Amino acid sequence: MNHSARITARTCRDAPVLRQRGQREVFCGLTGIIWLHRKMQDAFFLVVGSRTCAHLLQSAAGVMIFAEPRFGTAILEEGDLAGMADAHDELDREVARLLDRRPDIRQLFLVGSCPSEVIKLDLARAAERLTQVYAPRVRVLNYSGSGIETTFTQGEDACLASMVPALPASDMRELLLVGALPEVVEDQAISLLGKMGVGPIRVLPAPRSAEMPGVGPNTVFACLQPFLGTTVAALQNRGARMIRAPFPFGEEGTTLWLKAIANEFSVDDATFERVTVAPRTRARTAITNASAVLRGKSIFFMPDSQLEIPLTRFLVRECGMEAIEIGQPYIHKGLVDPDLDLIPAGPVISEGQDVDLQLDRIRAVRPDLTVCGLGLANPLEAEGLTTKWAIELVFTPVHFYEQAGDLAGLFSRPLRRRDLLKPEAAGPFPETHAVAR
Numbered sequence: 001m002n003h004s005a006r007i008t009a010r011t012c013r014d015a016p017v018l019r020q021r022g023q024r025e026v027f028c029g030l031t032g033i034i035w036l037h038r039k040m041q042d043a044f045f046l047v048v049g050s051r052t053c054a055h056l057l058q059s060a061a062g063v064m065i066f067a068e069p070r071f072g073t074a075i076l077e078e079g080d081l082a083g084m085a086d087a088h089d090e091l092d093r094e095v096a097r098l099l100d101r102r103p104d105i106r107q108l109f110l111v112g113s114c115p116s117e118v119i120k121l122d123l124a125r126a127a128e129r130l131t132q133v134y135a136p137r138v139r140v141l142n143y144s145g146s147g148i149e150t151t152f153t154q155g156e157d158a159c160l161a162s163m164v165p166a167l168p169a170s171d172m173r174e175l176l177l178v179g180a181l182p183e184v185v186e187d188q189a190i191s192l193l194g195k196m197g198v199g200p201i202r203v204l205p206a207p208r209s210a211e212m213p214g215v216g217p218n219t220v221f222a223c224l225q226p227f228l229g230t231t232v233a234a235l236q237n238r239g240a241r242m243i244r245a246p247f248p249f250g251e252e253g254t255t256l257w258l259k260a261i262a263n264e265f266s267v268d269d270a271t272f273e274r275v276t277v278a279p280r281t282r283a284r285t286a287i288t289n290a291s292a293v294l295r296g297k298s299i300f301f302m303p304d305s306q307l308e309i310p311l312t313r314f315l316v317r318e319c320g321m322e323a324i325e326i327g328q329p330y331i332h333k334g335l336v337d338p339d340l341d342l343i344p345a346g347p348v349i350s351e352g353q354d355v356d357l358q359l360d361r362i363r364a365v366r367p368d369l370t371v372c373g374l375g376l377a378n379p380l381e382a383e384g385l386t387t388k389w390a391i392e393l394v395f396t397p398v399h400f401y402e403q404a405g406d407l408a409g410l411f412s413r414p415l416r417r418r419d420l421l422k423p424e425a426a427g428p429f430p431e432t433h434a435v436a437r
């Protein structure tokens with residue numbers, strides 16, 4: 001069987017990109033801590049920020065208040081912000097208190113925020129100084145999760161990129177999977193690749209600091225997420241080579257992603273077929289069942305999760321949707337070109353956001369489904385539009401074969417709900433637009 005995808009005559013790869021800069025409606029990079037702290041079990045994320053930053057984290061990760069959390073906020077008080085106190089001394093005291101109380105911490109991330117950037121608190125210098133104090137027991141790194149210029153998935157990119165220079169050097173030929181996925185999903189990928197004979201396989205981030213992978217000129221890596229541009233550059237600086245492929249969303253994306261790795265490791269076609277045929281069939285069936293309501297419907301992506309381009313490829317090619325606009329906060333062409341290659345030309349590709357202009361475009365075309373941030377969803381629903389929260393796509397396991405049906409289901413659910421709420425379906429009750437989700 002030929003696994004090279006059919007590339008449409010004219011694709012989105014060379015389409016002009018509409019670039020706009022104006023008011024943006026996205027979460028900041030601190031949001032990534034919610035899934036990163038679950039993944040790295042001996043890490044701690046210390047946000048150096050304001051009470052607003054602390055509230056964001058606390059409300060987004062509220063379930064953690066009953067456990068010993070692996071994140072916290074060192075609050076910058078007015079005196080710090082006015083330059084009246086030495087914020088470095090206070091930070092050193094906070095870190096000493098934390099590490100004394102929590103001997104399980106092996107990696108400490110100092111996470112910058114809007115306030116720490118505004119007062120130009122040099123967290124890189126602080127991380128260097130604190131590493132000298134606490135190495136080798138604790139490695140202290142830093143990155144920025146500030147919302148001034150970043151969107152929420154860039155927090156993960158910045159975090160992983162900060163780890164790369166500290167990874168040990170290695171000459172081993174290894175496959176590195178890059179990106180934080182739920183364990184169960186990561187295990188599926190490793191299991192499929194292992195059955196093909198691909199290995200050794202390492203992951204970044206590893207669950208524990210002692211298991212961090214080595215990196216060097218014989219490392220080849222495959223990205224699991226399309227928002228890891230800075231991490232990719234850092235790995236390439238260490239001599240590693242990227243395997244380019246569409247991202248593993250849906251049956252087709254997963255097959256092409258696995259096939260690119262299989263080719264790199266000289267897996268023969270018969271083995272590839274034997275390992276993938278059953279899960280591929282399950283994925284196709286699940287997608288067919290979940291996507292009936294999506295066929296022929298139009299979709300508009302506002303820029304948010306940075307998953308927009310690969311997801312459009314999945315929705316257009318495997319679920320029969322028509323894309324009107326694919327908005328991304330930032331487009332890393334080197335990462336998403338294989339996906340753009342597979343999307344037929346037609347939709348507007350936009351990078352960045354001027355939210356009022358984008359809302360005008362949405363109102364003009366009235367798509368069947370709009371994917372957007374939390375703050376925009378209910379106002380758009382009140383205007384009679386059907387929406388999907390972009391952030392759910394990051395918090396829900398959606399990669400690889402076994403999740404392909406769930407991925408289609410995430411998009412079909414709001415359309416089904418809309419049909420159920422239509423006046424004729426709703427019986428004698430008045431029409432309701434703004435709905436709790």
Ligand code: SF4
Pocket residue numbers: 028029030049050052053054056112113114115145146147148
């Ligand atoms: S980093 Fe900036 S955008 Fe994020 S919660 Fe703190 S102040 Fe708000």
